[in-house]
Amino acid sequence: MPELPDVETFKRYFDSTALHKKVRSAKADPDGVLEGITAAGFARKLNGRTFRKTRRHGKHLFVDIGKGDWFMLHFGMTGYLKYYKDPDDSAEYQKARFELSNGYHLGYSNRRKLGKLQIIPDPDDFIADHDLGPDPIESDLSFAQFRDRIADRRGSIKAALMNQSIVAGLGNVYSDEILFRVGIDPHTKVEKLGEKELHRIFRSMYTVLGKTIEKQADPEEFPRSYLTPHREPGATCPKCGGTIEKVTVSGRSAYYCPDHQRRGT
DNA sequence: AATATTGTTCAGCA
Protein backbone atom coordinates (compact mmCIF):
# COMPACT_ATOMS: atom_id res chain seq x y z
CA MET A 1 0.00 0.00 0.00
CA PRO A 2 2.35 2.68 -1.17
CA GLU A 3 2.05 5.78 0.98
CA LEU A 4 4.63 8.53 1.43
CA PRO A 5 7.41 6.39 2.96
CA ASP A 6 6.93 3.67 0.36
CA VAL A 7 7.01 6.13 -2.52
CA GLU A 8 10.06 7.85 -1.02
CA THR A 9 11.72 4.42 -0.99
CA PHE A 10 10.76 3.92 -4.64
CA LYS A 11 12.23 7.33 -5.43
CA ARG A 12 15.54 6.42 -3.85
CA TYR A 13 15.49 3.10 -5.66
CA PHE A 14 14.83 4.90 -8.93
CA ASP A 15 17.61 7.40 -8.17
CA SER A 16 20.16 4.68 -7.52
CA THR A 17 19.24 2.65 -10.60
CA ALA A 18 17.61 4.46 -13.52
CA LEU A 19 18.38 8.11 -12.86
CA HIS A 20 20.63 9.80 -15.45
CA LYS A 21 20.24 6.82 -17.77
CA LYS A 22 18.84 7.11 -21.25
CA VAL A 23 15.81 5.11 -22.31
CA ARG A 24 16.62 2.88 -25.26
CA SER A 25 13.05 1.74 -25.50
CA ALA A 26 9.90 2.06 -23.46
CA LYS A 27 6.97 -0.27 -23.56
CA ALA A 28 3.68 -0.13 -21.70
CA ASP A 29 0.70 -2.44 -21.47
CA PRO A 30 -2.13 -0.80 -23.48
CA ASP A 31 -4.69 -2.25 -21.05
CA GLY A 32 -2.69 -1.25 -18.01
CA VAL A 33 -2.41 1.98 -16.15
CA LEU A 34 -1.69 4.60 -18.82
CA GLU A 35 -3.63 7.80 -18.30
CA GLY A 36 -4.40 10.10 -21.20
CA ILE A 37 -1.97 8.50 -23.64
CA THR A 38 -1.84 5.41 -25.84
CA ALA A 39 0.85 2.77 -25.48
CA ALA A 40 2.32 3.92 -28.79
CA GLY A 41 2.29 7.54 -27.71
CA PHE A 42 3.89 6.63 -24.40
CA ALA A 43 6.72 4.77 -26.14
CA ARG A 44 7.23 7.63 -28.57
CA LYS A 45 7.43 10.14 -25.73
CA LEU A 46 9.98 8.20 -23.71
CA ASN A 47 12.23 6.58 -26.32
CA GLY A 48 15.58 8.32 -26.37
CA ARG A 49 14.82 10.46 -23.32
CA THR A 50 17.03 10.66 -20.25
CA PHE A 51 15.68 10.43 -16.70
CA ARG A 52 17.09 13.76 -15.55
CA LYS A 53 15.77 14.19 -12.07
CA THR A 54 13.08 12.95 -9.73
CA ARG A 55 10.71 14.64 -7.40
CA ARG A 56 8.18 13.18 -4.99
CA HIS A 57 5.04 14.87 -3.76
CA GLY A 58 2.90 12.81 -1.42
CA LYS A 59 2.28 9.49 -3.11
CA HIS A 60 3.25 10.77 -6.55
CA LEU A 61 6.65 10.39 -8.17
CA PHE A 62 7.64 12.75 -11.00
CA VAL A 63 10.58 12.24 -13.35
CA ASP A 64 11.93 15.04 -15.53
CA ILE A 65 12.46 13.59 -19.01
CA GLY A 66 13.41 16.86 -20.73
CA LYS A 67 11.76 18.90 -23.49
CA GLY A 68 9.25 20.18 -20.98
CA ASP A 69 7.87 16.73 -20.26
CA TRP A 70 7.58 14.94 -16.93
CA PHE A 71 6.80 11.29 -16.38
CA MET A 72 4.40 10.77 -13.46
CA LEU A 73 4.17 7.48 -11.59
CA HIS A 74 1.46 6.65 -9.11
CA PHE A 75 1.53 3.26 -7.43
CA GLY A 76 -2.07 2.81 -6.32
CA MET A 77 -2.07 0.11 -3.69
CA THR A 78 -0.05 -2.61 -5.39
CA GLY A 79 2.58 -0.82 -7.46
CA TYR A 80 6.36 -1.16 -7.25
CA LEU A 81 9.55 -0.88 -9.31
CA LYS A 82 12.02 -3.58 -10.23
CA TYR A 83 15.45 -3.05 -11.76
CA TYR A 84 16.99 -6.06 -13.44
CA LYS A 85 19.56 -7.13 -15.99
CA ASP A 86 18.23 -10.25 -17.70
CA PRO A 87 15.96 -9.22 -20.62
CA ASP A 88 13.93 -12.38 -20.04
CA ASP A 89 13.22 -11.31 -16.49
CA SER A 90 10.34 -9.03 -15.52
CA ALA A 91 8.41 -7.78 -12.54
CA GLU A 92 5.35 -9.81 -11.67
CA TYR A 93 2.27 -8.04 -13.07
CA GLN A 94 4.58 -5.71 -14.96
CA LYS A 95 2.65 -2.95 -16.72
CA ALA A 96 5.56 -1.00 -18.23
CA ARG A 97 9.24 -1.54 -18.86
CA PHE A 98 12.16 0.64 -19.83
CA GLU A 99 15.29 -0.67 -21.45
CA LEU A 100 18.10 1.62 -20.33
CA SER A 101 21.36 2.72 -21.90
CA ASN A 102 23.36 0.31 -19.72
CA GLY A 103 21.34 -2.67 -20.89
CA TYR A 104 19.44 -3.01 -17.63
CA HIS A 105 15.68 -2.76 -17.35
CA LEU A 106 13.33 -0.93 -15.08
CA GLY A 107 9.92 -2.52 -14.68
CA TYR A 108 6.81 -0.90 -13.24
CA SER A 109 4.44 -3.41 -11.72
CA ASN A 110 0.86 -3.05 -10.63
CA ARG A 111 -1.16 -6.12 -9.75
CA ARG A 112 -4.43 -4.27 -9.64
CA LYS A 113 -4.77 -1.36 -11.98
CA LEU A 114 -5.32 1.42 -9.49
CA GLY A 115 -2.01 3.13 -10.23
CA LYS A 116 -1.32 5.52 -13.08
CA LEU A 117 1.46 6.36 -15.49
CA GLN A 118 1.14 9.71 -17.19
CA ILE A 119 3.13 12.24 -19.20
CA ILE A 120 2.54 15.74 -17.90
CA PRO A 121 3.96 19.20 -18.61
CA ASP A 122 4.49 20.37 -15.07
CA PRO A 123 4.40 18.81 -11.59
CA ASP A 124 3.33 22.03 -9.88
CA ASP A 125 0.32 22.32 -12.16
CA PHE A 126 -0.47 18.66 -11.56
CA ILE A 127 -0.29 19.17 -7.79
CA ALA A 128 -2.57 22.20 -8.00
CA ASP A 129 -5.03 20.50 -10.37
CA HIS A 130 -5.35 17.52 -8.04
CA ASP A 131 -5.72 19.74 -4.99
CA LEU A 132 -2.80 18.15 -3.20
CA GLY A 133 -1.70 19.78 0.01
CA PRO A 134 1.95 20.26 1.00
CA ASP A 135 4.23 17.26 1.27
CA PRO A 136 5.29 17.19 4.93
CA ILE A 137 8.85 16.12 4.14
CA GLU A 138 9.53 18.14 1.01
CA SER A 139 8.00 21.38 2.28
CA ASP A 140 8.87 23.38 5.37
CA LEU A 141 5.48 22.79 6.89
CA SER A 142 5.23 24.61 10.20
CA PHE A 143 2.87 23.56 12.96
CA ALA A 144 0.91 26.79 12.48
CA GLN A 145 0.36 25.96 8.83
CA PHE A 146 -0.63 22.40 9.64
CA ARG A 147 -3.06 23.57 12.32
CA ASP A 148 -4.63 26.13 9.97
CA ARG A 149 -5.16 23.47 7.31
CA ILE A 150 -6.71 20.87 9.61
CA ALA A 151 -8.30 22.61 12.58
CA ASP A 152 -11.67 23.54 11.04
CA ARG A 153 -12.37 20.10 9.60
CA ARG A 154 -15.56 18.41 10.69
CA GLY A 155 -14.85 14.71 10.28
CA SER A 156 -12.62 12.29 12.15
CA ILE A 157 -8.94 12.93 12.67
CA LYS A 158 -8.15 9.78 10.71
CA ALA A 159 -10.11 11.01 7.68
CA ALA A 160 -8.39 14.40 7.95
CA LEU A 161 -4.92 12.83 8.04
CA MET A 162 -5.77 10.75 4.98
CA ASN A 163 -7.20 13.76 3.15
CA GLN A 164 -4.58 14.54 0.51
CA SER A 165 -5.64 18.17 0.25
CA ILE A 166 -4.64 18.86 3.86
CA VAL A 167 -1.29 17.10 3.77
CA ALA A 168 -0.22 14.87 0.89
CA GLY A 169 1.13 11.38 1.43
CA LEU A 170 -0.62 9.77 4.40
CA GLY A 171 -2.85 6.76 3.79
CA ASN A 172 -4.59 4.16 5.85
CA VAL A 173 -1.59 2.50 7.46
CA TYR A 174 0.42 5.57 8.42
CA SER A 175 -2.56 7.57 9.67
CA ASP A 176 -3.23 4.70 12.08
CA GLU A 177 0.43 4.61 13.09
CA ILE A 178 0.58 8.34 13.80
CA LEU A 179 -2.51 8.21 16.04
CA PHE A 180 -1.43 5.01 17.78
CA ARG A 181 1.79 6.64 18.85
CA VAL A 182 0.08 9.56 20.57
CA GLY A 183 -2.78 7.59 22.06
CA ILE A 184 -5.63 9.21 20.15
CA ASP A 185 -8.65 7.23 18.98
CA PRO A 186 -9.03 7.43 15.18
CA HIS A 187 -12.76 8.19 15.58
CA THR A 188 -12.04 11.44 17.41
CA LYS A 189 -13.55 14.44 15.67
CA VAL A 190 -10.99 17.06 14.73
CA GLU A 191 -13.07 19.70 16.50
CA LYS A 192 -12.60 17.83 19.79
CA LEU A 193 -8.84 18.13 19.53
CA GLY A 194 -7.06 20.97 21.24
CA GLU A 195 -3.95 22.80 20.14
CA LYS A 196 -1.78 20.54 22.29
CA GLU A 197 -3.14 17.35 20.78
CA LEU A 198 -2.84 18.67 17.24
CA HIS A 199 0.75 19.53 18.02
CA ARG A 200 1.42 16.02 19.29
CA ILE A 201 -0.12 14.61 16.11
CA PHE A 202 2.03 16.95 14.01
CA ARG A 203 5.16 15.80 15.83
CA SER A 204 4.09 12.17 15.61
CA MET A 205 3.70 12.53 11.84
CA TYR A 206 7.35 13.54 11.51
CA THR A 207 8.60 10.89 13.90
CA VAL A 208 6.71 8.15 12.08
CA LEU A 209 7.60 9.33 8.58
CA GLY A 210 11.26 9.82 9.48
CA LYS A 211 11.63 6.42 11.10
CA THR A 212 9.72 4.47 8.47
CA ILE A 213 11.57 6.13 5.60
CA GLU A 214 14.81 5.21 7.38
CA LYS A 215 13.54 1.62 7.52
CA GLN A 216 12.64 1.78 3.83
CA ALA A 217 8.96 1.35 4.60
CA ASP A 218 9.51 -2.27 5.57
CA PRO A 219 7.23 -3.06 8.54
CA GLU A 220 9.47 -5.93 9.59
CA GLU A 221 12.18 -3.40 10.31
CA PHE A 222 9.95 -1.01 12.25
CA PRO A 223 10.54 -0.59 15.99
CA ARG A 224 8.71 -3.11 18.17
CA SER A 225 6.60 -0.31 19.62
CA TYR A 226 5.00 0.40 16.23
CA LEU A 227 1.46 -0.63 15.37
CA THR A 228 2.01 -1.59 11.73
CA PRO A 229 3.73 -4.95 12.38
CA HIS A 230 0.82 -5.84 14.70
CA ARG A 231 -1.91 -4.64 12.37
CA GLU A 232 -4.44 -7.41 12.86
CA PRO A 233 -7.51 -7.84 15.04
CA GLY A 234 -6.73 -9.51 18.36
CA ALA A 235 -3.01 -8.71 18.27
CA THR A 236 -1.39 -7.60 21.50
CA CYS A 237 -0.76 -3.86 21.74
CA PRO A 238 3.00 -3.35 21.91
CA LYS A 239 2.54 -0.22 24.01
CA CYS A 240 0.14 -1.27 26.75
CA GLY A 241 -0.63 -4.95 26.29
CA GLY A 242 -4.22 -4.23 25.25
CA THR A 243 -5.92 -5.88 22.31
CA ILE A 244 -5.77 -4.36 18.84
CA GLU A 245 -9.19 -3.84 17.33
CA LYS A 246 -10.29 -3.35 13.77
CA VAL A 247 -13.06 -0.85 13.16
CA THR A 248 -14.37 1.17 10.24
CA VAL A 249 -13.69 4.89 10.26
CA SER A 250 -14.74 7.00 7.27
CA GLY A 251 -15.31 3.88 5.24
CA ARG A 252 -11.78 2.58 5.81
CA SER A 253 -10.52 -0.15 8.09
CA ALA A 254 -8.75 1.35 11.06
CA TYR A 255 -6.65 -0.57 13.55
CA TYR A 256 -6.16 0.79 17.03
CA CYS A 257 -5.82 -0.05 20.69
CA PRO A 258 -8.92 1.05 22.64
CA ASP A 259 -7.00 0.66 25.90
CA HIS A 260 -4.55 3.49 25.32
CA GLN A 261 -6.04 5.41 22.37
CA ARG A 262 -8.75 7.73 23.63
CA ARG A 263 -11.03 10.33 22.17
CA GLY A 264 -10.04 13.95 22.59
CA THR A 265 -9.72 15.24 26.12
C1' DA B 1 -16.22 -19.18 -2.90
C1' DA B 2 -17.36 -15.16 -0.72
C1' DT B 3 -14.80 -11.58 1.29
C1' DA B 4 -11.28 -8.14 2.27
C1' DT B 5 -8.13 -5.26 0.42
C1' DT B 6 -7.04 0.61 -0.29
C1' DG B 7 -6.04 5.23 -3.21
C1' DT B 8 -8.72 7.94 -5.75
C1' DT B 9 -12.81 9.83 -7.65
C1' DC B 10 -17.38 11.22 -7.61
C1' DA B 11 -22.46 11.10 -6.60
C1' DG B 12 -25.28 12.45 -3.11
C1' DC B 13 -26.32 14.83 0.83
C1' DA B 14 -26.13 18.15 4.90
Place this chain on the structure above:
DNA sequence: GTGCTGAACAATAT
Protein backbone atom coordinates in the same frame (compact mmCIF):
# COMPACT_ATOMS: atom_id res chain seq x y z
C1' DG C 1 -20.46 26.52 -3.06
C1' DT C 2 -18.42 23.49 0.32
C1' DG C 3 -16.93 19.54 2.42
C1' DC C 4 -17.92 15.16 4.10
C1' DT C 5 -19.32 10.18 3.59
C1' DG C 6 -19.83 6.12 1.25
C1' DA C 7 -19.71 3.48 -2.89
C1' DA C 8 -17.39 2.07 -6.92
C1' DC C 9 -13.40 0.46 -9.15
C1' DA C 10 -9.51 -2.98 -10.02
C1' DA C 11 -8.46 -8.29 -9.64
C1' DT C 12 -6.18 -11.17 -6.57
C1' DA C 13 -5.06 -13.68 -2.12
C1' DT C 14 -7.10 -16.05 1.29
